[in-house]
Amino acid sequence: MVRQPPSSPLLAVLLEQYEHDGIQTCAADGICSSSCPVGIDTGTLIKELRRRERTPREEAAGLRLAQRYEAVERVARGGLRAGHLAASVLGQRAVAEIPAAVRRRVSTDLVPTWPASMPPAAPGRLPDTSRDGTAAVYLPACINRIFGNPGALASHPTLPEALVAVSARGGLPLWIPGDAAGHCCATPWSSKGYARGQAYMARRTAAALWRWSDGGALPVMIDASSCAHGLHTDVAGSLEGEARERFEQIEILDSIAWVHDRLLPRLEIGARAARVAVHPTCSAGHLGLTGRLVAIAERLAEEVTVPVSTTCCGMAGDRGMLHPELPASALRDVDRELGGRHFDACVSSNRTCEIGLEQETGRPYASFVLLLEELTRR
DSSP states (O other), X not given: OTTSOTTOHXXXXXXXXXXXXXXXXXXXXXXXXXXXXXXXXXXXXXXXXXXXXXXXXXXXXXXXXXXXXXXXXXXXXXXXXXXXXXXXXXXXXXXXXXXXXXXXXXXXXXSOOOOTTOOOBOOSSOXXXXXXXOSEEEEOOHHHHHBOSOTTSOSOSOHHHXXXXXXXXXXXXXXXXXXXXXOOOSXXXXXXXXXXXXXXXHHHHHHHHHHHTTTTTSOEEESOXXXXXXXXXXXXXXXXXXXXXXXXXXXXXXXXXXXXXXXXXXXXXXXXXXXXXXXXXXXXXXXXXXXXXXXXXXXXXXXXXXXXXXXXXXXXXXXXXXXXXXXXXXTHHHHHHHTTOOOXXXXXXOHHHHHHHHHHHOSOEEEHHHHHHHHTOO
């Protein structure tokens, strides 16, 4: 592309192909840096290329979404309810064809598909908790405020309900702020190249975390590994001066670290599951938590399977819904490796990753916390 003159027909073709093959179908999760001998993160490059593609009008739209994110969450839950209601009347195949038709007319990079594994909406109300005597602030990730449990599992307890319940059992009660809705790790904006939306959400969430944690006196726990990683990267990287100094004083914990390091030693586990499959996410790897996730699973099950073909699941938030060929390719060997074996549970630590895993393997992947709550229930 560099060698072509601006008017080159070949350059136009290459740019068109690279838009799909390089920019739109990159997960941008940076997991490639863990395999690169010199740690090159091409995901960062792709995010910058996406940012350069954004027009002022698109940036303004991204900012408006960030400013109205609580309403966006409500609309997303409403869309899920409407979609599942339509599927119950018209059938899954008919409902899936509606976004497919829109994608053909609008853009496959803007309109998501409706996969068969699309979960129902999460409840619009988070569990009631108390600030008094709390051990940590609990910010349920927006993906867990929007998406409920897999359809094949019971709708309750939801992940926030299970995490609140099991933490209370361990004597470490959690507090969910009443204004948690509308706050986010800013990753949806950074991964898509919306700089203004990312900056706004980072400042908003950082200020809320400082307020909720009483100036860093309480740790903050979040229940999705990609969101915990996003707080450490996309939020922290967008702050400057006093805001950055304050943010660095807040202890931010992923649910894996919360359970493994603080909660699990306080819990009594009853009869263990026979066999559990585990999918460590890219973000868990970035955070150095893969080993701890497997260790938790080993406390909960007699046999734990982590497919040797496990890499990035290809979902990258909603990227796998925009381009279903990504999880289909990324998980093809995982599906074959699990084969016809029975598992009592299939667990991970990120809701959108679990949706992709269910879509490609046919198994209802869910947070490891749901299994932990079940096995410690008295």
